[in-house]
Amino acid sequence: DTGVSQDPRHKITKRGQNVTFRCDPISEHNRLYWYRQTLGQGPEFLTYFQNEAQLEKSRLLSDRFSAERPKGSFSTLEIQRTEQGDSAMYLCASSLVAGGMYEQYFGPGTRLTVT
Amino acid sequence: KQEVTQIPAALSVPEGENLVLNCSFTDSAIYNLQWFRQDPGKGLTSLLLIQSSQREQTSGRLNASLDKSSGRSTLYIAASQPGDSATYLCAVRPDSGTYKYIFGTGTRLKVLA
Numbered sequence: 086d087t088g089v090s091q092d093p094r095h096k097i098t099k100r101g102q103n104v105t106f107r108c109d110p111i112s113e114h115n116r117l118y119w120y121r122q123t124l125g126q127g128p129e130f131l132t133y134f135q136n137e138a139q140l141e142k143s144r145l146l147s148d149r150f151s152a153e154r155p156k157g158s159f160s161t162l163e164i165q166r167t168e169q170g171d172s173a174m175y176l177c178a179s180s181l182v183a184g185g186m187y188e189q190y191f192g193p194g195t196r197l198t199v200t
Numbered sequence: 201k202q203e204v205t206q207i208p209a210a211l212s213v214p215e216g217e218n219l220v221l222n223c224s225f226t227d228s229a230i231y232n233l234q235w236f237r238q239d240p241g242k243g244l245t246s247l248l249l250i251q252s253s254q255r256e257q258t259s260g261r262l263n264a265s266l267d268k269s270s271g272r273s274t275l276y277i278a279a280s281q282p283g284d285s286a287t288y289l290c291a292v293r294p295d296s297g298t299y300k301y302i303f304g305t306g307t308r309l310k311v312l313a
Binding site for chain 2: 089091116118120125126127128129130133135140141143176178180187188189190191192193194196
């Protein structure tokens with residue numbers, strides 16, 4: 086078990102371009118979460134999946150953002166027409182529904198810079 | 201609306217000191233509370249998870265307590281070391297059918313050698 090992985094680790098893009106991030110959760114974890122963190126702030130919830138179903142989305146997830154988890158394993162987060170305000174660390178986490186614990190394990194994050 | 205506050209925002213202590221980090225939340229209806237550590241530019245490392253029915257959890261030099269009715273949690277670090285320097289974040293999961301976490305803004309800890 087290698088933990089939650091995210092790719093890429095860093096992404097620099099020009100305003101208006103589309104970007105896609107990938108998250109691979111801990112195997113057998115059925116819940117997957119996306120958060121966004123700006124400098125000096127705590128992470129803010131974006132969305133989460135149980136298996137392939139997207140069960141909750143934050144109001145932060147504007148129509149330029151879309152997330153998928155097509156086979157209940159890895160997930161992708163796409164941002165269309167990026168804006169400078171999208172610059173942040175995008176964090177993925179996963180958890181296993183077992184014994185009522187729901188501990189979330191986080192990946193290393195993808196740092197997005199929009200120029 | 202649940203809000204999570206961490207005080208102090210930053211803390212600098214000499215090596216060997218015992219220290220307490222504070223986390224408060226406005227709505228006591230929580231399912232659990234989790235403490236994390238974040239090194240600069242990195243992801244979050246889970247430290248301790250406390251269920252709403254628990255009063256404390258311990259792992260090595262770390263002890264986290266929870267007083268749900270007063271909306272407070274503390275993270276106690278014994279015999280601090282320079283390697284403990286990091287940002288410490290607390291997060292609560294509301295007891296309202298959601299599985300998302302609401303985070304505080306963190307306490308930036310620096311342990312001086």
